[in-house]
Amino acid sequence: MSELRLMKGNEALAEAAIRAGVDAYYGYPITPQSEVMEYLMAANPEKTTGMVVLQAESEVSSINMVYGAAGAGKMAMTSSSSPGVSLMQEGISYIAGAELPCVVVNVVRGGPGLGTIQPSQADYFQTVKGGGHGDYKLITLAPASVQEMSDFMRLAFELAFKYRNPAMILSDGAIGQMMEKVELFDPIPRRTDEEVAQQCPWATTGRKRGTQKRVITSLRLVASVQEEFNIKLQKKYKQIQENEVRCEMIGCEDAQFVIVAYGSSARTSMKAVELARKSGLRAGLLRPQTLWPFPTKELRSLAERGVQGFLSVEMSAGQMVEDVRLAVNGRSRVEHFGRMGGVIASPLDIFEALKQFAAGEKKLF
Amino acid sequence: MELEDIIKEENIVFKKTKLLNDKPLSYCPGCGHGTVHRILMETIEELGIDEQTIGIAPVGCAVMAYEFMEIDMQEAAHGRAPALATGIKRVYPNKYVFTYQGDGDLAAIGTAETMHCCNRGENILIIFINNGIYGMTGGQMAPTTLEGAKTSTSPYGRDVSTMGYPIRITELIAQLPAVRYVTRQSVHTPAAVRKAKAAIKKAFEYQAEGKQGTCFIEFLSNCNSGWKMSAVQANKWMEENTFKYYVPGDIKDNFKLLKNPVVEL
Amino acid sequence: MAKVRGAVVIDKEKCKGCGLCVETCKFQVLQLSQQVNLKGYNPAFMVNPQNCTGCTNCAVICPDAVITVYRAKENE
Numbered sequence: 001m002s003e004l005r006l007m008k009g010n011e012a013l014a015e016a017a018i019r020a021g022v023d024a025y026y027g028y029p030i031t032p033q034s035e036v037m038e039y040l041m042a043a044n045p046e047k048t049t050g051m052v053v054l055q056a057e058s059e060v061s062s063i064n065m066v067y068g069a070a071g072a073g074k075m076a077m078t079s080s081s082s083p084g085v086s087l088m089q090e091g092i093s094y095i096a097g098a099e100l101p102c103v104v105v106n107v108v109r110g111g112p113g114l115g116t117i118q119p120s121q122a123d124y125f126q127t128v129k130g131g132g133h134g135d136y137k138l139i140t141l142a143p144a145s146v147q148e149m150s151d152f153m154r155l156a157f158e159l160a161f162k163y164r165n166p167a168m169i170l171s172d173g174a175i176g177q178m179m180e181k182v183e184l185f186d187p188i189p190r191r192t193d194e195e196v197a198q199q200c201p202w203a204t205t206g207r208k209r210g211t212q213k214r215v216i217t218s219l220r221l222v223a224s225v226q227e228e229f230n231i232k233l234q235k236k237y238k239q240i241q242e243n244e245v246r247c248e249m250i251g252c253e254d255a256q257f258v259i260v261a262y263g264s265s266a267r268t269s270m271k272a273v274e275l276a277r278k279s280g281l282r283a284g285l286l287r288p289q290t291l292w293p294f295p296t297k298e299l300r301s302l303a304e305r306g307v308q309g310f311l312s313v314e315m316s317a318g319q320m321v322e323d324v325r326l327a328v329n330g331r332s333r334v335e336h337f338g339r340m341g342g343v344i345a346s347p348l349d350i351f352e353a354l355k356q357f358a359a360g361e362k363k364l365f
Numbered sequence: 366m367e368l369e370d371i372i373k374e375e376n377i378v379f380k381k382t383k384l385l386n387d388k389p390l391s392y393c394p395g396c397g398h399g400t401v402h403r404i405l406m407e408t409i410e411e412l413g414i415d416e417q418t419i420g421i422a423p424v425g426c427a428v429m430a431y432e433f434m435e436i437d438m439q440e441a442a443h444g445r446a447p448a449l450a451t452g453i454k455r456v457y458p459n460k461y462v463f464t465y466q467g468d469g470d471l472a473a474i475g476t477a478e479t480m481h482c483c484n485r486g487e488n489i490l491i492i493f494i495n496n497g498i499y500g501m502t503g504g505q506m507a508p509t510t511l512e513g514a515k516t517s518t519s520p521y522g523r524d525v526s527t528m529g530y531p532i533r534i535t536e537l538i539a540q541l542p543a544v545r546y547v548t549r550q551s552v553h554t555p556a557a558v559r560k561a562k563a564a565i566k567k568a569f570e571y572q573a574e575g576k577q578g579t580c581f582i583e584f585l586s587n588c589n590s591g592w593k594m595s596a597v598q599a600n601k602w603m604e605e606n607t608f609k610y611y612v613p614g615d616i617k618d619n620f621k622l623l624k625n626p627v628v629e630l
Numbered sequence: 631m632a633k634v635r636g637a638v639v640i641d642k643e644k645c646k647g648c649g650l651c652v653e654t655c656k657f658q659v660l661q662l663s664q665q666v667n668l669k670g671y672n673p674a675f676m677v678n679p680q681n682c683t684g685c686t687n688c689a690v691i692c693p694d695a696v697i698t699v700y701r702a703k704e705n706e
Contacts, residue, residue, distance in 0.1 A: 023456050052455045056448070057481035064445040064478070068452025071439045072419065076452065094442050193457070204437035204453075206417045206460055215431045217422075217440035368679060371637040371702045378636075379689040379699035390694050394671065395648030399693030555654060555687040589648075596648040 003184045009149040010035035010176045012184070013079070013105060013169070016153035018045045021190040023074035024052040026065035028084060031117040032173040033107035036079045049190050059084040063091030063104070070100040071216035073196040073203025075157055079105035081173070082123050083114060085131075092166055093132030097218025099233075101160035103153070104138075105169040107176035110315075110342035118342025119173030119264055124319035127170050128292040135230055137237045139167040139244065140291040142262040146180035148289070154185060163240055164202075170291060172315065174264040174344060246289040247298055251277065255284030257358050258302055260324050261313040262288050264344060269313045271347035276354055283354060286310075291320070299327035309333035311357050313350055316340060335362060382407045384415055384435045391429050393500075395596020397586025398427055400552040401494060404562040405463070406434055412569055418461040419453055421446040423475075425467035426500045444475025447482030450489045461572055463490040469499050472508040472534040479538070486543025486577040490568045493535065493581065495611065496588035504591040508532045511610055516591070531610060535583040539617040545571055545578030547617040551585040551608075553600040564615075571619075578620065585611055633704040636684020638676060641696040645673035651688035651697065657681035660688060 007015065014036045017025060027037045037055060045051035052069075056062035062078045069076035080088065085106045095102060108123045110116035127140050139159045141152040149171060156167040197205050207213040220226040251273055252258055261269040266287040276283035286302070288295050299310065309332055312321035318336035325334045337353035339345045345353075384406035392398045409415050415436050422430040424443035431438035441449045446464035454462045471479050471493050479491065498516055499505040505518040509531050513522040523531070539547040546568055550561035561584065568580035585607055587599035594602060615623050638659070645667065651674050652660045661677035674697075676682065684701030 024452065026452060054451070054455060056451075057477055060445070061448040061451075061478050061481065064442065064448030065452030065455075067441075067445075068421070068439060068449030069456045070452075071449070072453050072457060074456045076456070090442055091445070098440070204419045204439055205457070206415075206419060207435070207437045208416055213431075213435055214437045215440070216438070217431065219428060219440055366635050366702065366704045368637050371635055371684075371700045372639060373700065373702070376684075376700040376702045377698060378684055378701045379686040379697070381695040381698070385695055389644050389669075392693065394646035394693075395650055396693055399695065400691070403693075403695045552691075552693075555690040558690045596650055597653045600650070 002186055005182055005184060006179055007146060007182050008035055008177060008179050009143070009146045009171065010107065011039045012146045012182045013149040013153055014039035014043070015184060016150040017077060018043060018049055018051055019185055019187040020154040020157055021049065021075065021188040022051055022077055022157070023190060024054070024069045024076040025078065026054050026056050026062040026076065027078050028056050028059045028062050028080065030081045030084045032109055032176050033079050033081045033105070035176070036105065049187070051190065059087040060091065063088040066102045067091055067095050067098070067100060070095065070102040071098065071204055073200030073205060077103040077105065079107065081107045081109045082111050082120070085123065085126070089132035092138070093134055093136060094218050095166045096136035096138070097134060098216050099164040100166065100216065101157070101164050103156045103160055103167050103169065105171065108170065108172045110340065116342035117173065119315060119344060120340070120342055121172055121263060121265060121315040122317070122319070122340065123170065124291065124314065124316060127168050128294070136233065137165070137240070137292055139163065139165055139240060140170050141167065142170050142289060142291050143175055144263050144266045144287060145175070146178065146182045149175060150182050150184055159244060163236055165236065165240070170263070172263050173342070241293040244290060245293045245295050245298070247295040248287040248289060249298070250285040250287070252284035252286060252302060254282055256282045256308050257311065257354060258284045258286050258307050259311050259313050259350070259354065260286045260288070260299070260320065262291060262320070265313045265315055265338070268345055268347050269350055272350035272354060275347060275351040281355065281358055294323050294327070296323070296327040299324060300329070303328045303331035307332055309335070309357060311354055312336045313345065314338040315344060382410045384410045385433055386435050388433055390433055392426060393590045395587065395589050395599065397496065397552045397584060398494060400558055401492065401584050401586070402430065402433060404552070404558060405492065405565055408562055408565045408569060409436065412566065414461050414569065417459070418463070419457070421449050421462070421464040423464070423466040423470040425470050427465050427467060427494065428501065430465055444470050444473070445478055446470065447475065447478040447487070447491065451482055451485070451487050454487055454489050458488070458575060461569060463492060465492045466494070468493070468495045468497065468507045468509040472532050476534070479534070480541070483538050483544045483579045483581065484541050486545070486579050488572055488575065488577060488579070490572060490580045490582070493583045494586050495583050496586040496591070497531070497607065498588045498591040500588045500591050511606065533611065535581065535616060538581050539622060542620070543577055543579065544581060544617060545620055546580040548615045549583040549585065549611060549613045551603070551613055553587065553603060585613065634683055635702055635704050636682035637679060637700045638682060638688060639698045639700070640674050642673045643667050643669070644694055644696040645671060646694055647671035647673055648693065649674070650691045650693065654687050654691045657683065
């Protein structure tokens with residue numbers, strides 16, 4: 001039976017991991033996401049579902065533990081916050097290069113450097129444009145509620161295994177720390193070793209005699225072989241872009257101005273849209289639930305339909321706005337409004353920015 | 366008796382293990398890597414555990430180890446093999462897991478991963494090839510390069526006052542309570558190879574017990590290209606020089622320290 | 631008394647001519663060839679096959695696992 005509970009976003013995510021039948025969590029503490037591992041350690045799922053929970057010596061190590069378990073076909077995940085996720089970039093690149101399914105959670109805080117421990121969305125570029133070295137993409141889900149922290153955990157694994165690709169849940173300190181009602185999904189049993197071997201014939205589970213050995217690697221020394229692999233990756237990415245875009249549109253049908261925002265920013269923007277509507281300004285909200293693949297087509301069709309302007313509201317200096325611009329491609333005005341360093345823009349701030357934007361202002365902060 | 370009478374299938378007393386394939390090894394002539402690959406695969410075959418074994422290759426000369434070993438393998442980022450091994454072993458506690466790492470991989474960039482893997486007593490085997498140099502990248506100084514030794518990044522010899530001392534990481538690891546078996550072996554003579562193989566066998570037998578406790582085997586190896594010697598000279602040089610600083614033999618067995626490492630600074 | 635005789639077969643094309651087997655053999659069975667293989671190495675070969683006892687030391691030291699060793703009892 002699904003179950004209603006009042007939980008922190010980080011806790012809901014951890015509980016969802018157990019319920020999703022995850023095999024292993026490898027992590028390292030960092031604010032504002034330490035509750036993920038704390039919750040898992042306290043829940044001790046090793047005794048119930050058999051899920052492994054291990055505190056590693058660093059984020060570098062935890063992502064590589066994920067690599068090992070994922071390479072052996074298991075559902076493995078880690079979570080961290082911005083500085084820790086920076087440390088994981090090497091491993092994430094290798095995981096993408098070895099085409100392994102896994103889930104990485106980033107409960108983003110303000111940067112650069114050690115930055116702050118307050119919520120931020122300044123890791124957008126790192127997440128959707130690469131982060132590590134080489135041409136690769138992460139399937140990126142952006143939860144805007146505690147409910148989605150739970151739901152996206154299961155979805156992230158589904159997509160990761162469907163495409164043999166790492167998936168990132170890009171949350172933020174506010175979503176991770178806030179408490180809300182959450183409807184937890186029914187537990188899914190962990191796959192048995194036999195099921196893993198059957199479903200993941202590529203996984204290193206021990207070579208049976210008379211069969212081909214399996215090798216998990218991202219090394220292809222011959223340039224033409226590497227290129228061939230890159231082409232294959234790009235084809236896969238194209239398929240993901242065609243099939244897996246998810247977004248929510250509120251009041252966009254008749255909107256003259258559309259706010260584009262995800263995560264915490266989408267919540268405050270939602271209120272700003274209401275304020276705008278009350279004041280007679282026809283505003284709408286497009287909330288990407290997948291940041292990669294990005295809802296490019298959806299934005300383009302809104303622009304083609306005659307939306308006059310798109311305001312990208314982010315807790316950053318303006319990162320997603322570049323993707324909004326690319327999608328709109330000059331058809332309408334596009335600007336960014338946001339706060340940085342862990343400061344959340346209030347609905348009034350956003351409403352004010354939207355009014356100025358509608359009036360033709362360019363410099364919004 | 367003619368050669369044809371001797372060279373018959375039924376008279377074979379030594380042939381290459383099936384777990385090493387027929388690809389020519391990518392190592393320089395006379396390099397110890399090939400020998401360690403072989404005795405590792407021979408042991409796995411003799412124990413009959415090939416269907417349950419997962420190996421981790423490092424970055425370094427052995428980066429392509431999975432090309433030659435006919436078992437399931439994963440390729441790690443530089444230094445991260447013990448983390449991969451941990452990740453695998455925790456979700457497959459009944460499978461055999463080993464890492465294969467060089468001195469740069471294990472004792473420089475992967476020190477944290479190695480020490481903490483051993484400190485948790487992951488029930489795996491770590492194979493550590495110490496040839497005192499970065500072979501793959503062309504002969505740079507390794508953490509284990511001996512004092513005074515000339516390499517491409519210590520062209521006037523390793524100056525310990527600025528470059529630090531050659532690290533006896535094996536002795537450090539032996540101090541960790543969760544480490545079960547630590548030994549330093551070599552593959553420079555047939556007798557040494559046979560002893561080294563027995564050490565690998567012991568480590569896998571310990572692993573079979575399924576208990577906490579890491580097994581750690583260091584192999585002193587020549588890097589004759591890096592040392593700019595012939596293979597025969599390099600093995601001789603190793604015996605005369607390397608063995609004085611990195612003394613071969615068992616250091617710890619079944620959680621008991623057999624000798625206290627002597628550190629002469 | 632039956633005398634033990636040995637022989638080795640060396641994969642000429644895979645041998646890298648490192649010479650460790652030549653050095654190891656106590657009975658001077660092996661030597662490096664004056665000729666080169668396709669890779670340009672001077673492979674080892676049995677120069678004194680009559681001395682071979684099939685002790686396997688050469689195969690045990692060979693880093694490239696290119697030596698197969700045979701041993702037979704000579705019936706007199």
